[in-house]
Amino acid sequence: MTTNENDAIVKFENVGLRYGLGPEVLQDVTFSLAPGSFHFLVGPSGAGKSSLLKLIYLALKPTRGLISLFGRDIATTSRRDLPPIRRRVGVVFQEFRLLNHLSAFDNVALPLRIAGAKKSEIQKHVVELLSWVGLKDHLDARPPTLSGGQQQRVSIARAVIARPKILLADEPTGNVDDPMGMRLMHLFEELNKLGTTVIIATHNNLMVEKMGYPKMHLDEGWLEMVGTGPHPATPPPRPGLSDMEGYL
């Protein structure tokens, strides 16, 4: 499958990144992702996976090269115009980054509130999604009182609640057992089927091989695109997930 340059939802051209005066942690990274694609971002620890994702969710600026999202060159986009772009990018942070003074419910509701959604809608969708990730009984819990795996699920729920066009997940299954890990992966797949472009950084090679999506392989800052996985446009419906359609 070839990607038309103009259609790419994420495009990197000769992107280099260094922290301060340190060495380049990303070097000449060039790729483009088609809308609706699903990729795993793999590579050893310290390879630059998190850094690459940070560039996409606009937490960092590249030291060189060109990044465009949704066909817009980020470098020439004014600060005022970034929030609407960010709202279309959902992020599962490696360290969760939940707001500790807010309940699980309020954390997940945040993207909808920022986007100005109706109160009744927020209530309905947030409760549904938190129930689906197994946190029905923890709606009012503050993140510090939750286990690592529970926090991770809250953070995933927050990332997907507003149906982003791009979903970035940094080691999203690192703190949960395998059945829950697969369940969460299915959530990402479901989102992908509804048109979201997904990039998941992970160590879990077993899961990567099992699911068979194409890989972006990073090593010491160099990126290599590996394999062309199944096209996500017409997947077979998965039993047990159809109830997701309501809010995804």
Next chain:
Amino acid sequence: MFTRRSDLPLDKDTLSRFLPWLIAFMVFLAVMAMAGVLVLNTVAARWDRGVSGTLTVQIIPAENAVDDDARLQTVLKILTETPEVNHFETLSKDKLLTLLEPWLGTSAGAKDLPLPQMVDVELKPKAKLDVNALSQRMEARVSGVSIDDHSIWLSRLVRLIRTVEGLATLVLVFIALATIGTVIFTTRTGLALHRNAIEVLHFIGAQDSYVAAQFAGRALGLGLKGGIIGLLLAVPSLLGIGVMAAKMESGMLPDITLGVAHWSALAALPIIVALIAMLTARITVMKTLSRML
């Protein structure tokens, strides 16, 4: 009143716990200073109205009383001929003695003292009388006459009052600046304290104005709380001063009670201070965030 759910734990800052008290203190000072300005304004206006438009003509006693009476009659005739004069009245010797009693006592001998004759003159409202010209006309026909139009005394008094008013206004300006400075400081500290949460809000797609609204709403709430405390503390003080002033009002102090308009102006101070706090917080956040990524 402000139950707006906040995405930032601003309530828990120790800084925002001390802000209302600081604002309460500022509003207390502001209310006192402004009450002072309002009272002085009233006083100045009343004195001005009461004293300008009056003259006192004084005739220094000569050797014999017959002469003195003739001089008085001449002065009165000149006053009658002056169109700007509305009304005049010679102070009787008895009244003069009563006025001088504190200095001369009531001894019989005082009656024999040579006292100047005084004529109180009231000018027509808005009449512009050339006091020097009148003075010259009188001196040409009568010796030992002087006219006091109180202008020196009055201008000194008004200058004094204006100076005190200026100082009080300066105090108000300092209070506003101190409030702004404090709010900038607490807001910046809050921004640094909650940097992580603000970053997350940004990544989720919050506009700067969304973050700013949280700080501004908080500042408005704290400002109003502090402002009302300050006003409540200031009112008894003002009433106390009013009572004390009323007790000594027998003499030269004009009536210095505050009117309804004055009280409303004072009641508006907490609101004004709270609005200043809100705007300052908003501007501070917008400026600080515009420097972030």
